[in-house]
Amino acid sequence: MTHDAQVQKPTQKLIAETAGLSVGTVSRALAGDPKIADATRRLVGQIAAELGYAPDRAAQRLRTGKTQVINLILPPHDEIFGFGTSLIRGITRGLEDSNYHLVVMPDFGPDVTRDDPGEVITRIVKNRLADGILFSRTEPNDARVRFLTETGFPFVSHGRTEGKHTHAFVDYDNTNFAYKSAVRMIQKGARKLSILLPPPTLTFRQHLLQGITNAVREYNVELEVFNGATLDNSADQIEAAIRHRFAAPDRPDGLVLPGEVSGLATLAALQDIGLTPQKDVQLVVKQTTGLFDLVRPRVDCIFEDLPEAGLQMARLLLRRLRGEAPETLHYVQPISSANLQ
Amino acid sequence: MTHDAQVQKPTQKLIAETAGLSVGTVSRALAGDPKIADATRRLVGQIAAELGYAPDRAAQRLRTGKTQVINLILPPHDEIFGFGTSLIRGITRGLEDSNYHLVVMPDFGPDVTRDDPGEVITRIVKNRLADGILFSRTEPNDARVRFLTETGFPFVSHGRTEGKHTHAFVDYDNTNFAYKSAVRMIQKGARKLSILLPPPTLTFRQHLLQGITNAVREYNVELEVFNGATLDNSADQIEAAIRHRFAAPDRPDGLVLPGEVSGLATLAALQDIGLTPQKDVQLVVKQTTGLFDLVRPRVDCIFEDLPEAGLQMARLLLRRLRGEAPETLHYVQPISSANLQ
């Protein structure tokens, strides 16, 4: 009895007792309910502060059914440099002064997104593991988008789907990226362009294709889609494919590389077969880090700001969770700070 | 009444009703309590499966006080390529079939870890936001380690502290990394070695220093710690500093670079001032991605497996949470798969 009073966790009950009020009143006061008298609200607020009260998340969650959790699905696909982290940094920044927590759920499921949204998302929705979901790498007819839209579960995708966009998304303007890249190369003398693309399943393949096609038509030059590898292939595979194609006599003289790994792999491949980048072959690389500012020889590059994308995703999701309609929650990132020389 | 039966969330109560048992029994049965008859245990298990029952995390958490959450603290420091993600991938893999969830908490706090463990960690412990914590970039006398050890809060650090290791950690064998790198360069003819180090506050600076010192003494060559920049500086700063030092007449002829950014920056700097890497200056770079396999000219490099580190951190933390003593939970990652030529 004369022991140190075991420092008990500050709870609404404790506040209520020291203030001589009921728990219900305390709860309302803390919530800023206008039905509570100003005086009591202030009193409660003060005591709460003194006691260092913080609401118990579990209790809130149990009572309200709201988890205060946002899930980020990490694709099983091998990591592009820092893709995940950059996005994560942005997301956490966007969530900073909400009190949502970001839970990272890897999707170790079967490789391709087929007709079903995958075990992870199904489980999240079914067991209400989160209030909202974030994911990337969308397909034109994305199973996850369909499923979540049907069930009315809040989410924001990184990447668009086809058709009427009835869901919230953040995307990069890949069409314009490809267009600007192509124009750049043409201005430097390229007449036969090529582009390395993501796998056919992913939506942004279409966007890239659209962009480069526009440029090619406008300037009346040749286009050859590079089909020895995709952006998802390993560096080794890309390197080999590039080497093979560009050693042939009718090689393109301009190549768009929408990723850092493919950029480096291509540089290595070209040098290995004795071609000089930016001379024999024009290159434009999309970078999401500062990597290519350090690479020699210098190549043209355009920057995609992933932290910013993450931030926007978080913001849109928060608005969605506040009840805004998904149709209004779109953000296409403009291509900024091109790094062309 | 004739509406579709609103599909109600499967709960222990529901199981109890359909089985004609009490909730308590169901709870025990699901927990595998031996006091429950085999027959009932099987029955309950079966019904649960049919109903697709999954325990409500909030309720469990409220009742038991266990959050089933592990927090990863993201340092405010600018991201090394993929550092966070690689670690995160590993961690999630390690947590895969536990039912802990990984929550990412960025530490936007003041730059340096001073005498207090920081707002984030304090809050996590005080409000029991998680059952365990993971963080990186330890200092010899780390405030977080001290605080968490004192309060008995389970954690695993990436990086060691000084003295008797009474806490759980995972670390990379930086001493050996520096030693092997140095020996390599000496074998290739270098006689005046240098090394780029992390800021003095971080423990692994000592390890690197120890390693290179050992080599230098053993082979009786010269050592000059590079002090124009640290590993934490921006690529630009490192590049400038390298350029400055290596343009001077008495420059070192071997340089250890414990990071990808510094590796690239150095390559760029040397080339810019007309020096040939691996000829005028020997380099060994530590890489955590496959990056340097693609960089030309090729340089020697040694690989640090971050996903593996993350996996180990998760495993150790799980063991800690199961009650094992922290003194026994250590893992120093050996340097593996050197990529020397």
Place this chain on the structure above:
DNA sequence: CTTGATTATTAAAACGTTTTAAAATACCCC
């Protein structure tokens, strides 16, 4: 059969909130 010990089940409390419905208090107007 009883008794006493095992074994198996249950009722009820508790975790910390939010919220519904009811009760208490204050206020106003005639």
Place this chain on the structure above:
DNA sequence: GGGGTATTTTAAAACGTTTTAATAATCAAG
């Protein structure tokens, strides 16, 4: 002052678990 309304507070239930203490069922042994 009395009656009604508006304002403020409260008691109690509920969310879905786990667990303590008590009860019911089974069984061995005398």
